[in-house]
Amino acid sequence: MFDRRTLAASVLALLVAMSQAESGGAQGQGAGAPQAGAPQGRGAGAPQGPGGAGRGRGAAFTPATDAKDLKSVLFNWTWHMGMLRSGNESELVKTLDYHAEGGTIQVNGQPCALTKYRVQVNYQVPGYRTQIECTLPNKQMFKNVETMSGDYAWDEDIPGAEIVPGKGKAAPRPAALEERRIRLWASPHGAPKAAIAGAAGVPMSESFAQNPAVLIDRQTAAGAKATTTLSWQGEKAVITYPIPGVAGATATATLDKGFLPERVVVTHGTNKTEFVYGNFQDWNNPLFKIEALYAGTIVERRNGTVIRDLKTKVTEIGQVYVVVPVPDSVQKAGGK
Secondary structure, X not given: OOOHHHHHHHHHHHHHHHHHHHHOOHHHOOOOOOOOOOOOOOOOOOOXXXXXXXXXXXXXXXXOOOOOOHHHHHXXXXXXXXOEEOOOOEEOOOEEEEEEOOOEEEEOOEEEEEEEEEEEEEOOOOEEEEEEEEEOOOOOEEEEEEEEEOOEEEEEOOOOOOOOOOOOOEEEOHHHXXXXXXXXXXXXXXXXXXXXXXXXXXXXXXXXXXXHHHHHHHHHHOOOOOOOEXXXXXXXXXXXXXXXXXXXXXXXXXXOOOOOEEEEEEEEOOEEEEEEEEOOEOOEOHHHOOOOOEOOEEEEEEOOEEEEEEEEEEEEEEOOOOOOOOOHHHHHHOOO
């Protein structure tokens, strides 16, 4: 049977291999560069990386080693995360397939011990589905599929409910749309994507597949208004940006010394949601490591209460096939 996902993964692997052959390593890292998977980040404490030797030939932008301007910080953030690909160092992470092992999630105010937690994301729609299976304190099993696509949010009893007539049930959840958008654009990949779009003054749909520094320069020259700002807490960059599609929601991301996000705090009205990230590594299957990092631990708190506590098992980062079609019944119920 024709497997589009396998084909997409193989194509990405080939492109990455070609890029490495041209530049001496993924994203231009040369001999002596830090190994992907180091918990401190790709370039922490290393002599090579952005601004140093070892970058690919003809790079579109090379920040100074000690650069502290917004453009350089956003470039370094995505570069150290492994999100920049190709000879032009464009941001090319389009999809994610994420699996957690263990952890808990809050269900109706109770901790629910996870037996399955899988997230499939398409950042371009944008849309995602989160498959949740867990055990409540009374030993009752809880199952749900949280789904979002464009202006719609809904729950499913099985992934892809109602897409095939008679298969599964979809329940509209318009009130959950903003919460799910916040979770997406405060995520390890979503946060830098949203911050770059805000710095360039463009919609999310226009920032993908762009070198972030080149995009910001072009938009600045065109008079675009930036909504992303930068400040510093000692040696840690603090980036503030609006959450796309959620009016009045503002995110503040704190990066560690290696330009990896320690936490993202989102303020929306009287609610404050904090996402704490740690243990960044290449969590892809050992046979398909591509030096793209993701958080190994994820803790989400809302107004001080832990909502989700996750430990990463495996990811697939690349151009995997993810679609999130909206069922007819959900469309008829209306979006937002």
